[in-house]
Amino acid sequence: MLKVKMNKLHLAVSASLITSALSLPMVAHSAEAKSTDEVEVIQVRGIRGSVVKSLNTKRYSDSIVDAVTAEDIGKFPDQNVAESLQRITGVSISRNFGEGERVSIRGTAESQNRTLLNGQAVGSADWWTNSAASRGFNYTMLPSEIVSGLEVYKSPEADIDEGSIGGTVIVRTRKPLDLEANKIAGSVLAQHSEISGETDPQLSVMYNFKNDDETFGALISLVRQQRNLRRDGIESWSWAKRDITLTDGTVHKNVYSPGGGGSAMFLQERVRTGINLAIQYRPTEQLDLTFNALDSTLEANNENQNFLWIPGYGQRVAEYDQNDVLTRPADPHYNSVDLINHDKVGQMLVGGELALSPTGNNILDETKVRNSEIKTKSYDLKADYQGELWLTSVHVGYTEGSGGSEADRSVGWEGNYVHSFDTSAVEDVRTTYGADPADGKQWDLGFLRYDSNNAKDDETYLQVDFSRPIDIAVFNNVKFGLKYRDHSRFNTKHTTDNRTDLNWNLADYSLSMPSDYLSGLGSDGTLRNYAITDSNKVRAEGDALDWNYRVLKASTFEVEEKITAGYIKADIDVDGMRGNLGVRLVQTQQSTAAYVGTSGSEVWTHDDRDYFDILPSINLAVDLDEDLLLRFSAARVMSRPDYAAMTPSTSYNLETKTGSGGNPEIDPYRATQFDTGIEWYFSEAGLFSAVVFYKDIQSFLDVTPSLETHEGVEILVNRPTNGRSGRIQGLELGYQQEIYDGFGVNANYTFVDGEAKDADGNDTIIPGNSEHTVNLSTYYETETFSTRISYNFRTGYNSGQGHGYVDDYGQVDANFTYNVNDNLALVFEAINLTDEHTFSYQEEGVQQALTGVYADGRRFVAGIRFNF
Numbered sequence: 001m002l003k004v005k006m007n008k009l010h011l012a013v014s015a016s017l018i019t020s021a022l023s024l025p026m027v028a029h030s031a032e033a034k035s036t037d038e039v040e041v042i043q044v045r046g047i048r049g050s051v052v053k054s055l056n057t058k059r060y061s062d063s064i065v066d067a068v069t070a071e072d073i074g075k076f077p078d079q080n081v082a083e084s085l086q087r088i089t090g091v092s093i094s095r096n097f098g099e100g101e102r103v104s105i106r107g108t109a110e111s112q113n114r115t116l117l118n119g120q121a122v123g124s125a126d127w128w129t130n131s132a133a134s135r136g137f138n139y140t141m142l143p144s145e146i147v148s149g150l151e152v153y154k155s156p157e158a159d160i161d162e163g164s165i166g167g168t169v170i171v172r173t174r175k176p177l178d179l180e181a182n183k184i185a186g187s188v189l190a191q192h193s194e195i196s197g198e199t200d201p202q203l204s205v206m207y208n209f210k211n212d213d214e215t216f217g218a219l220i221s222l223v224r225q226q227r228n229l230r231r232d233g234i235e236s237w238s239w240a241k242r243d244i245t246l247t248d249g250t251v252h253k254n255v256y257s258p259g260g261g262g263s264a265m266f267l268q269e270r271v272r273t274g275i276n277l278a279i280q281y282r283p284t285e286q287l288d289l290t291f292n293a294l295d296s297t298l299e300a301n302n303e304n305q306n307f308l309w310i311p312g313y314g315q316r317v318a319e320y321d322q323n324d325v326l327t328r329p330a331d332p333h334y335n336s337v338d339l340i341n342h343d344k345v346g347q348m349l350v351g352g353e354l355a356l357s358p359t360g361n362n363i364l365d366e367t368k369v370r371n372s373e374i375k376t377k378s379y380d381l382k383a384d385y386q387g388e389l390w391l392t393s394v395h396v397g398y399t400e401g402s403g404g405s406e407a408d409r410s411v412g413w414e415g416n417y418v419h420s421f422d423t424s425a426v427e428d429v430r431t432t433y434g435a436d437p438a439d440g441k442q443w444d445l446g447f448l449r450y451d452s453n454n455a456k457d458d459e460t461y462l463q464v465d466f467s468r469p470i471d472i473a474v475f476n477n478v479k480f481g482l483k484y485r486d487h488s489r490f491n492t493k494h495t496t497d498n499r500t501d502l503n504w505n506l507a508d509y510s511l512s513m514p515s516d517y518l519s520g521l522g523s524d525g526t527l528r529n530y531a532i533t534d535s536n537k538v539r540a541e542g543d544a545l546d547w548n549y550r551v552l553k554a555s556t557f558e559v560e561e562k563i564t565a566g567y568i569k570a571d572i573d574v575d576g577m578r579g580n581l582g583v584r585l586v587q588t589q590q591s592t593a594a595y596v597g598t599s600g601s602e603v604w605t606h607d608d609r610d611y612f613d614i615l616p617s618i619n620l621a622v623d624l625d626e627d628l629l630l631r632f633s634a635a636r637v638m639s640r641p642d643y644a645a646m647t648p649s650t651s652y653n654l655e656t657k658t659g660s661g662g663n664p665e666i667d668p669y670r671a672t673q674f675d676t677g678i679e680w681y682f683s684e685a686g687l688f689s690a691v692v693f694y695k696d697i698q699s700f701l702d703v704t705p706s707l708e709t710h711e712g713v714e715i716l717v718n719r720p721t722n723g724r725s726g727r728i729q730g731l732e733l734g735y736q737q738e739i740y741d742g743f744g745v746n747a748n749y750t751f752v753d754g755e756a757k758d759a760d761g762n763d764t765i766i767p768g769n770s771e772h773t774v775n776l777s778t779y780y781e782t783e784t785f786s787t788r789i790s791y792n793f794r795t796g797y798n799s800g801q802g803h804g805y806v807d808d809y810g811q812v813d814a815n816f817t818y819n820v821n822d823n824l825a826l827v828f829e830a831i832n833l834t835d836e837h838t839f840s841y842q843e844e845g846v847q848q849a850l851t852g853v854y855a856d857g858r859r860f861v862a863g864i865r866f867n868f
Contacts, residue, residue, distance in 0.1 A: 046071055046072070046781055046786055047071055047077075047744075047779045047781050047786050047788060048685055048738065048742070048744065048779075048781055049069075049071065050068075050069045050070065050071045050077065051685050051736065051738075051744065051746070052684055052685050053067075053069040053149075054066075054067040054068055054069045054149075055681065055684075055685065055687055055736065057069070057149070057151065058679070058687075059629070059679065059681055061151075061621075062157070062571070062572075062578055062579050062580050062619050062621060063153055063154075063155045063156070063157055063580075063619045063633065064153075064154045064155040064619070064631055064633055064675050064677060064691060065151055065152065065153055065154070065155075066088040066089060066090075066091075066151075066152045066154070067149060067150060067151050067152070068084045068085065068087070068088065068149060068150045069148070069149045069150075070147060070148050070149060072185075072865075072867060075145075075187075075865055076144035076145070076147050077788075077815075078144065078813070078829075079144055079191075079202070079829065079831075079861060080099055080100045080139065080140075080144065081100075081139050081142050081144050081147060081150070081171070082099075082100030082101060082102070082103055082139035083100045083813070083831075084144075084150065085100075085103055085139075085150060085152070085169065086100065086103075086775065086792050087746070087748075087775045087777060087790060087792065088152055088748075088775075089689070089691070089732040089733070089734045089748040089749075089750055089775075090105055090106045090152075090154060090167070090691075090693075090730075090732050090750045090773070091103060091104070091105055091152060091167075091773075092104045092105075092768070092770055092773050092794045092797075093139075094110060094768075094799075094806075095809075095838070095856075097229050097231050097266070097268065097856055098229065098231070098831070098832060098856030098857065098859065099140060100139055101138060101139055101140055102134075102136045102137070102138070102139070103115070103136070103137070103139065103169060104166065104768040104770075105152065105154065105164075105166030105167035105169075106154065106166045106167065106693060106695070106728065106730060106750075106752060107166070107728045107730060107752035107754050107766065107768065107769040107770065108165050108166030108728065108766075108768055108769070109136075109166075109766075109767040109768040109800055110134065110136035110768060111134045111135040111136045111639070111641075111642045112164065112165040112166050112639040112669060112768075113136070113164050113165075113166040113167055113168065113169065114135075114137075114161065114163045114164045114168045114169070115137035115139075115168075115169045115170075115171065116160075116161060116168060116169070116170050116171065117171050117173070117292075117294065117378055117380075117399075118170070118171070118172060118173060118292060118380060119160075119161075119170060119395075120161075120378070120380055120395070120397055120399070120461065121161070121399055121459050121461065121485070121487075122137060122294075122376060122378055122399055122401070123376055123377065123378070123399040123400045123401030123402070123457045123458055123459060124136075124137050124138045124141065124376060124401040124457060125138075125374045125375070125376075125401040125402055125403050125404065125455045125456070125457055126138060126374065126404070126455070127298065127300040127302075127370075127372035127373065127374050127403065127404060127405060128372070128405070133455060133457075133489055133491050133557075133642065133643035133644040134642050134643070134644070135163075135639075135640065135642055135643065137169075138374075138376075138401075140270075140272070140298060141272075141296050141298060141374070141376045141401075142171065142296070142376075143204070143221075143223040143225070143272070143274040143276075143296065145186075145187070145204040145206070145221060145223050145274075146173050146174075146206075146221045146223070146274065146276040146294070147171055147172070147173065148172050148173060148174045149172045150169060150170070150171055150172070151169070151170045151172065152167055152168070152169050152170075153167055153168045153169075153170065154166075154167045154675065154691075154693070155617070155619055155633035155635060155673075155675050156168065156615070156617050156635050156637060157569060157580055157582060157617060157619065158567040158568065158569040158580075158582025158583055158584045158615070158616075158617055159465065159479060159481065159567055159569050159582070159584075161483075161565075162565065162584060162586050162613070162615055162637070162638055163638070163639055163640060164637065164639060165637050165638070165639040165669055165671050165673075165695065165697070173276060173278060173292060173294075174208075174219060174278065175217070175219070175278060175280050175290060176208055176209070176210055176217025176218055176219040176278055176279070176280045177210055177214055177217045177280045177282060179208045179210070179217075179219065180208065181208070181209065181210045181211075181212075181217075182207075182208070182209065183206075183207070183208040183868070184205070184206065184207050184208075184866070184867075184868045185205075185206045185865075185866065185867045185868070186203075186204050186205035186206055186865070186866055187202070187203070187204050187827070187863060187864065187865040187866070188201075188202075188203060188863050188864050188866075189201070189202035189203070189827070189861050189862065189863030189864075190202065190861070190862055190863055191225075191226075191227060191859060191860070191861045192859065192860045192861075192862075193227065193228060193229055193230070193857060193859050194835075194857040194858040194859065194860075195229075195230045195231070195232065195516075195855065195856065195857035196228050196229055196230035196267070196857075198227075198228035198229075200225075200226040200227050200228055201224070201225075201226055202225045202226070202861065202863070203223070203224045203225070204221070204222065204223045204224075204225075205221070205222050206219065206220070206221040206222075207219070207220055214282075215281065215282050215283055216280070216281050216282075217278075217279070217280045218277070218278070218279050218280075219276075219277070219278040219279075220275070220276070220277050220278075221274070221275070221276040221277075222274070222275055223272070223273065223274040223275075224271070224272070224273045224274075225270075225271075225272045225273075226269070226270065226271050226272075227269075227270045228267075228268075228269050228270075229266075229267070229268050229270065229856070230265065230266065230267050230514075230857075231265070231266040231267075231854050231855065231856050232264075232265055232517055232518050232519075232521060232854065232855045233263070233264045233265070233266070233521075233852055233853060233854040233855070234261075234262075234263055234264070234427075234428065234429050234518070234521060234522055234526060234850070234852070234853050235261050235262060235263075235264050235306075235429075235850075235851065235852050236258045236259075236260065236261030236262075236423060236429060236849075236850050236851060236852075237258065237259055237260060237261065237657075237658050237851055238258060238259025238260065238657055238658045238716040239256060239257065239258050239259070239804075239842035239843075239846075239849040239851070240256070240257070240259070240705060240707070240716050241254045241255065241256050241257075241345075242254075242255060242257050243255070244257060244333070244334060244337060244349060245329075245330070245332040245333065245334070246332055246334050246335065246336065246337065247332045247334070247335050247355050249332075252337065252339065252347070252349075254346070254347065255337075255339065255347050255348065255349050256342065256345040256346060256347065256348040256349065256846075256849070257311070257348070257349035258311070258349070258423065258849070259310070259311070259657045259658065259716060260308055260309060260310035260311065260313070260657065261308065261309055261421065261423070261429055261850075262306050262307050262308035262309055262429075262431075262527070263306070263307050263429075263431075263518065263526065263527040263528070263530065264304060264305070264306045265304075265305045265306075265513075265514075265517060265532065266302065266303070266304050266305075267302060267303050267304075267305075268300060268301065268302035268303075269299075269300075269301050269302070270298060270299070270300050271298070271299040272296065272297070272298045272299075273296070273297050274294070274295065274296040274297075275293075275294070275295045275296075276292075276293070276294050276295075277291075277292070277293040278290065278291070278292050278293075279291045285386070286385055286386045286387070287383070287384070287385050287386075288383070288384040288385075289381070289382070289383050289384075290381070290382045290384075291379075291380070291381050291382075292378070292379075292380045293377075293378065293379050293380075294376065294377065294378040295375075295376075295377050296375065296376045296377075297373065297374075297375045297376075298373065298374050298375075299372075299373050300372040300373060300374065301370065301371050301372060302368075302370050302372060303367060303368060303369045303370065303533075303535045304367065304368040305367050305532040305533060306364075306365070306366045306367070306368075307365050307437050307527055307530040308363070308364045308365070308366060309354060309363070309419060309421045309431060310362075310364060310657075311333040311334065311352075311354060312330070312331075312333045313357075313361075313362055313363070313364055314357035314359070314360035314361045314362045314414070314416065315330065315331035315332075315333065315355075315357050315358070315359075315360070315362065316328070316330060316331045316358075316359060317330050317712075317714070318330040331355075331357070331358060331359075332355055333354060333355060334352045334353060334354060334355060335352075335353040335354070335355050335418070336352060336353045337349050337351070337352040337353075338350050338351035338352060338422070338424070340424075342846065342848075343845075344843075344845045344846055345843075345846055345849075348846075348848070348849075350422065350423050350424040350848055351420065351421060351422035351423060351424060352420065352421065353418060353419070353420040354418065354419055354420065354421075355418070356416055356417070356418060357416050360414075360416065361414035361415055361416040361446055362415075362416050362417070362419075363414060363415045363416070363417060363419060363433070363435075363443075364412055364413070364414055364446070365412075365413040365414070365415075365437070365443050365506065365530065365531065366410065366411065366412050366413070367409075367410075367411040367413075367532065367533035367535065367538070368408065368409065368410060368411075369407075369408075369409040369411065369533070369535045369538050369539060369542075370405045370407065370408045370409070371405065371406045371407040371539075372403070372404065372405045372406070373403050373404075373406065374401065374402070374403035374404065375400075375401065375402050375403050376399075376400070376401050377398075377399065377400045377401075378397070378398075378399040378400075379397055379398050379399070380395070380396075380397035380399075381395070381396050381397060382394070382395045389468050389469075390466055390467070390468045391465075391466070391467045391468065392464070392465070392466055393463075393464070393465040393466075393481075394463070394464050394465075395461070395462070395463045395464075395465075396461070396462050396463075397460075397461055398458070398459070398460050398461075399458065399459050400456065400457070400458040400459075401455075401456070401457040401458070402454075402455065402456045402457070402458075403454070403455065404452070404453035404454045404455050405451075405452060405453045406452055406454075407450060407452060407543070408450070408451040408452060408453065409448070409449070409450055409451075409538060409539070409542055410447070410448070410449045410450075410451065411445070411448055411533055411538055411542075412445065412446040412447040412448070412449075412498075413443035413444065413445055413446065413506045413531075413533075414443065414444060414445075414446035415435055415442050415443050415444070417433060417434030417435045417442075418434045419431065419432060419433040419434055420432045422525070423848050423849070423850060424848060425523065425848075426847045426848060426850075427521070427522075427839055427847075427850065427853045428521075428522050428523050428525075428526060428850075428853075429522075429526065429850060430522075430523060430525030430526055431525065431526070431527050432525075433527075437527060437529065437530035437531065438513070438529045438530050438531055439507075439531065440505065440506035440507035440508075440509070440510035440531040441505065441506075441507045442506075443505070443506040443531065444503075444504070444505055444506070445500075445502055445503070445504035445505070445506075446500065447498035447499065447500050448498065448499040448502060448504075448538075448542055448545075449495065449496055449497070449498045449499070450495075450496045450542070450547045450549070451493065451494065451495045451496070451552070452493065452494045452495075452549065453491070453492075453493045453494075453555075454491070454492055454493075455489070455490065455491045455492075456488075456489070456490045456491075457488075457489045457643075458487070458488055459485055459486065459487040459488075460485070460486045461483065461484065461485045461486075462483070462484050463481060463482065463483035463484070464481055464482055464483075465479060465480070465481035466479065466480055466481060467479035467480075470570075474572045474573070474574045474577075475570040475571060475572060475573075475581075476571055476572070476573040477570070477571040477573075478568070478569070478570050478571075479568070479569045479570075479571075480566075480567060480568040480569070481566070481567060482564075482565070482566050483563075483564075483565045483566075484562075484563070484564050484565075485561070485562070485563040485564075485565075486561075486562055486563075487560070487561040487562075487563065488558070488559065488560045488561070489558070489559045489643040490557075490558045490559075491555070491556065491557055491558075491643070491644070491649075492551065492552075492555075492556040493551070493552040493555040493556060493651075494549040494550065494551055494552060495549070495550060495552045496547045496548060496549055496550070497548070499545065506531050506533070507531075509533055509534050509537055509538065510531040510532065510533065510534065511531075511532050511533070511534050512532075513528070513529050513530060513531075513532055517529070518855070519855075520835070520837070520855060521837065521853060521855055522853075553595035553602045554595065554599075554602075554649060554650045554652070554710060555649055555650060555651045555652070556594065556595060556649060557592065557593065557594040557643075557644070557647040557649035557662070558592070558593045558594075558647075559590070559591070559592050559593075559643045559646055559647065560590070560591040560592075561588060561589070561590050561591075561640075562588075562589040563586065563587070563588050563589075564586070564587045565584060565585065565586045565587075566584070566585050567582055567583065567584040567585070568582055568583060569581070569582030570582065572620065576622060576623045577620065577621065577622045577623065578620075578621050579618065579619045579620035579621055580617075580618070580619050581617075581618045581619075582616070582617055582618075583614065583615065583616040583617070584613075584614075584615040584616075584617070585612070585613070585614055585615070586612070586613045586615065586638075587610070587611075587612050588610065588611050588612075588613075588640070588668075589608075589610050590608065590609050590610070590611070590646075591606060591607070591608045592606070592607045592608075592646050592647045592664050593605065593606045593607070593647065594647040594648050594649040594662075594664075595649070596648055599710070599711060605648075607647075607664040611667075611668065613636075613638050613668075613670070614636065615635065615636045615637060615638065616635065616636055617633070617634070617635035617636070618632075618633060618634050618635070619631075619632075619633045620632045620633070624678075627680060627681045627682060628678070628679070628680050628681075629678065629679040629680075629681075630676075630677075630678055631675065631676065631677040631678070631679065631691070632675070632676050632677075633673075633674070633675040634672075634673070634674050634675075635672070635673055636670075636671075636672050636673075637670070637671050637672075637673055638668050638669060638670045638671070639668060639669040640668050640669075641666050641667075641668065641669070641701065641720070644660065644661075644662050645662045645663065645666060645701070645720045646662055646663075646664060646666065647662045647664055648661065648662055648663065648664055649661060649662055650662075650708070650710065650717060652710055652715045652717065653715075654710075654711060654713050654715075657713060657714065657715045657716060658715065658716050658717075659708075659710070659715050659716070659717040659718070660717060660718045660719070661708075661717050661718070661719045662719065662720065663719055663720050663721060665722070666701055666720050666721070666722055667699050667722055668699065669697065669699055669700070669701070670697070670698045670699050671695045671696060671697040671698065672695075672696045672698075673693065673694065673695040673696070674693070674694045675691055675692070675693045675694075676691070676692050677689060677690060677691030677692070677732075678690050678691075682737075683737065683738065684738075685736065685737065685738040685744060686736060686737040686738065687734060687735070687736045687737075688734070688735050689732070689733070689734040689735075690731070690732070690733050690734075691731070691732040692729075692730075692731055693728075693729065693730055693731075693732070694727070694728075694729045695727060695728040695729070696725070696727055697725060697726045697727060697728065697756070698725050699722065699723070699725070700723040700724065700725065700726045700756045700757075700764070700766070701720045701721065701722065701723055702720065702721045702722075702723040702764050703718050703719070703720055703721075703765070703767075703800055704718070704719055704720075704721055705717065705718045706719070723756060723757065723764060724756070724757040724761065725756075725757065726754065726755055726756030726757060726766065727754065727755055727756075728752060728753070728754040728766065728769070729752075729753050729754075730750060730751050730752040730753060731750070731751045732748065732749075732750050733748060733749045733750075734747070734748040735747045735748065742780055742781045742782055743778070743779070743780045744778070744779050744780075744781075745776075745777065745778050745779075746775070746776075746777040746778075746779075747775065747776050747777070748774075748775050749772070749773070749774050749775075750772070750773040750774075751771065751772060752769055752770065752771055752772075752773075753771065754766040754769040765798040765800065766798070767797070767798055767799060767800025768797055768798075768799075768800070769797050769798070770794040770795045770796065770797040771795050772793075772794070772795045773792075773793065773794045773795070774791075774792070774793045774794075775790070775791070775792050775793075776790070776791045777789065777790040777791070783819065784818065784819055785816065785817060785818045785819065786816070786817045787814070787815065787816045787817070788814065788815055789812065789813075789814045790812070790813045790814070791810065791811070791812050791813075792810065792811055792813075793808070793809070793810035793811075794808070794809060794810075795808050796808050796844065798843075798844065799840070804840060804841055804842040804843050804849075804851050805840060805841055805842070805843055805844045806838065806839075806840045807838070807839040807840060807841070807847075809836060809838060810834075810836060811831075811832050811834070811836050812832070812833040812834050813829070813830065813831050813832070813833065814829070814830045814833060815827065815828065815829040815830070816828045816829075817865075822867075823866060823867055823868050824864060824865070824866055824867075825864065825865045825866075825867075826862075826863075826864055827861070827862065827863060827864070827865055828860070828861070828862045829860070829861040829862075830858065830859070830860050830861075831858065831859040831860075831861075832856065832857070832858050832859065833858060835855075835857060835858055837853060837854055837855040837856070838852070838853070838854050838856075839852070839853045839854075840852045840853075
């Protein structure tokens, strides 16, 4: 039997190659894969029901797909959608402020994976002023209550939007005509954040209407969630090789040293409101119209209270004449230094005493006070018409992500005292100061400055798809289509001149530091008590002043992309084998614009380029036995660079002297990938799977740090350059089983091995690549209650950004549900039960080069869910 089935596999591959060659001129595009193909209808209720539905989605897909399904209407497995995604093999997430924010698939960077809402793009923006404009989706904007399921496509199909090297996440929302009439569901929850000590409401409600004829339905969901968070941290930054000059004239050449550091306390009030509206009209069995609208807003006002040591702060830089001859050397930064010889970076500065400034102040107690808000909107209309032979679909829509920080206030309190730092201990920075950091009288206002950041990310799209059954060789269905996307990303920043004439003293604007600040972090020598700023008072008095904003030209850019795609896909279905074969053609017209030139004489400059991609793909699933599947896939894939990386613009911080910039000459990422896997479905809720994958990446990007001068300040800026080829290969293992009467386990492991070269042939980093990822979950469920405990672990990875290498991280989460009756349930959820903290350093193997160690604390959620 196996021989017969493998002969069919050979037949399909041969036919695939022939069809691929013949089909290149017949191409078009569709974005939503299998949106109308329901393999098996299962009433999902509870953990086990979710597991079974997710396994069925995986089992009956033609591609290599994993899925997560809501446990009930309005009840996703986790409060945060990204947290649920991380429990899938090959998927890792990055956390910010204790919450899952971005997704990485199979060792690729976050921006090399796409998230689609019902098969279409979703606009996204960031609230933080110095965030680089990324293609990665911000999952904090997606309320889990509106999600019915997630599908992670690790092998592409021709009718799914291109743009992913790792994988594509498709978020599915519910349709009104699929639900009961007059259905009401929702939750009233309270979330307690341990570090901030605050308890905040989490509210959601959903109502579904459909008429008696079931031809018209409307579904509306409302969400309002609040969270007051606090993050405690110890930071340093901008580690690079520098010449170090002491006050006695001694010069140490080429020393690996920090640009600064300090203790930091971040506070934020997040208020997320979301509205999802779905309207469905099905007047006949042939015609189905569906409209979806999503409007999500995140208010994210925040403050960052920092007490900093910055070598060279307040001191004069070197001066040169018009012939580039040194006329006055820079003031020396140090009285003394502690140097070690490190195996990887050579001579390294791990401590020092910082000298007085001869003309100013050398210590900065800085507070950032921000008014931030971001929005995501999506409007999508789809029409399906089933004729006698052809199924025709038309999709039109618009999505927009916008916002940023309307006011970003920098409040700089200063003093001039001898002080020292010591970074020799891992996960710690010890400091001493010649004046008491907690005594506000010692610190006068050095400057007050107002900045702002505003971004807009939008896309208009139109697509048409046609499909019909056929009976040609091994093929039983053909689908083809066209899609046009008009995408733009605009980012601008404004700044003001520093106000230095206000004569404020911190004693009049200070608050006491919380007594539990940095609990569990650092040592006795870590700065735990310093005067912090009353942000409300600064807002009131600072906002009343007159501010003259000017465009920060170095950080302003625009990207426009006009993308035309077409595809053809043929489904394969013969005895014991199914799959699909297709090709996608994509033309991208790219235009980038930014200010170029020296400060004061910048010119708005455009760079235009076009590129064309041919992206064939094949997916095969062979039934080796009734419950045993063999899978194979091969594809050509591509991913476009981050928006901020595509222009010569620069985003930087004058105080920390760090930044990132772009390069209009960089190319898209392109790769050829192969997958082979086996899946054994040994019970309704049982699975063992193993997949081997290989990605031959022809065009990596390198990130090169260099010192640049902006506004008269030397800043360490990371910019991308075109690299050489590389590879990512790995293994995914998965196991799920209901062991006995409601008790089940879910375990998976992913190994990723990546290698890339820079332009000179040297090994270089692959951002987002964790070598090992482990997920373990156990659940127990009866008719009355259910509980689940989950553990997620990933080894260290390079972020590809200024904070460098992120250390190993593991987290334990748990939830419990008690069903009072069929309509009411009590719920409890605990996040980060073991109170883990995150640790990062400038580069792998140099842990003393700390860039951040942060505590976000535990969170607890409790309340009721209702369903009528």
